[in-house]
Amino acid sequence: MAPEESWEVNGTSTTPSTAEKLLVHHKENHFTAGEVVRDVILGVSDGLTVPFALAAGLSGANAPSSLILTAGLAEVAAGAISMGLGGYLAAKSEADHYMRELKREQEEIVTVPDIEAAEIGEILAQYGLEPHEYSPVVNALRNNPQAWLDFMMKFELGLEKPDPKRALQSALTIALSYVVGGLVPLLPYVFIPIAQKAMLTSIGVTLAALLFFGYVKGQFTGNYPLSSAVQTAFIGALASAAAYAMAKVIQST
């Protein structure tokens, strides 16, 4: 077996296996949120907030529990479909967009390679690299069309290849999360026929849910959990105050 090719890095000799060892043993602590977690957060966030605010607003307008439930659950159904189906179609569109950009880039590599090669240089020059430093990269890519294409998609266009299964999974996750989130503030109205009383319970459980959920969200997204909890609860409070005020105003006209 041939000895490993080593290269000079700032006067120190290193080899690929040494580099790899450095990478494996050093675990950088960068946070990456799972896509499912993100979708759950998205769905539950909205589900906890808007149905809660709507129910609180209608309670303020002295509507009976049955009507509040009607409006609330109708909104949850509509919201879940809007978010879920809307998200699904948006993801599909993104996938189509990616394929079109890929095809275009592929054509340009074949028809105007000098321009594409110049673009590689332009991208790398932004990092202070001189032509004699990046030209080996340009040449290597020119001789490897697949890698060249990947490089342009990522570094010129900033596009990642979307996973086709993700669109459906994402839509279902968001829609289901929205329903679960929406049921939290609405269930009190199922069990407590007097709307004003149900509203107090709804406020209590929803506030608790918003604080808890905001805290969890903060942990998953790498932001300060306490701050996230307070912010999430605050949005819910403000949204319901606005809904309450709006309902009072309409009722008085």
Next chain:
Amino acid sequence: MAPEESWEVNGTSTTPSTAEKLLVHHKENHFTAGEVVRDVILGVSDGLTVPFALAAGLSGANAPSSLILTAGLAEVAAGAISMGLGGYLAAKSEADHYMRELKREQEEIVTVPDIEAAEIGEILAQYGLEPHEYSPVVNALRNNPQAWLDFMMKFELGLEKPDPKRALQSALTIALSYVVGGLVPLLPYVFIPIAQKAMLTSIGVTLAALLFFGYVKGQFTGNYPLSSAVQTAFIGALASAAAYAMAKVIQST
């Protein structure tokens, strides 16, 4: 003035100014949607759909126009705040996240430069580049800490530096768009006291708005406008059908 340094690219001699001329004269036709347009689309999309569905659902439950308006406008207020304020805080969080990752990366460049340098190699090796081809890039970056940092942020972490003004602008755009979108299906209920009649008008104007808006959305996002128009209208139709059905079910129990 010294003559421009030229370099060999696959046997052809080229210079930076030639490359630049190639780039300027060749206009690649890649689509990029403005952030404001994206926010308007986001806000109006939801604003047209959920308030419309809620109003249609409550009409199906034989609620009077006044109550439908109460519920609808309360929902618009709550939804606008949820989307707007939620979006603002999310953008702020992203900005904080970026700053924390930037700081961490900066530290790592100072404390463990060999590992960071190995990472540059790992990133470039994914594009089929050999060590002797990418080592000039690694060395150049090692000698230019600012460029090195930018390179890692973009190519390792895929993070773009967020614009601080964008968070507020984005939130206001989304919230305002949601309100405008929501008013379209609700205004008929202001002028037509009999809910069932108002609903027919609401369906008519909202369907037209969904088709038109979906078409415009398709043009801006680079997707087929007709397909986008039909999809947008379909989501609205499905959401309102679900809300209508849900309202009927609740009313009958």
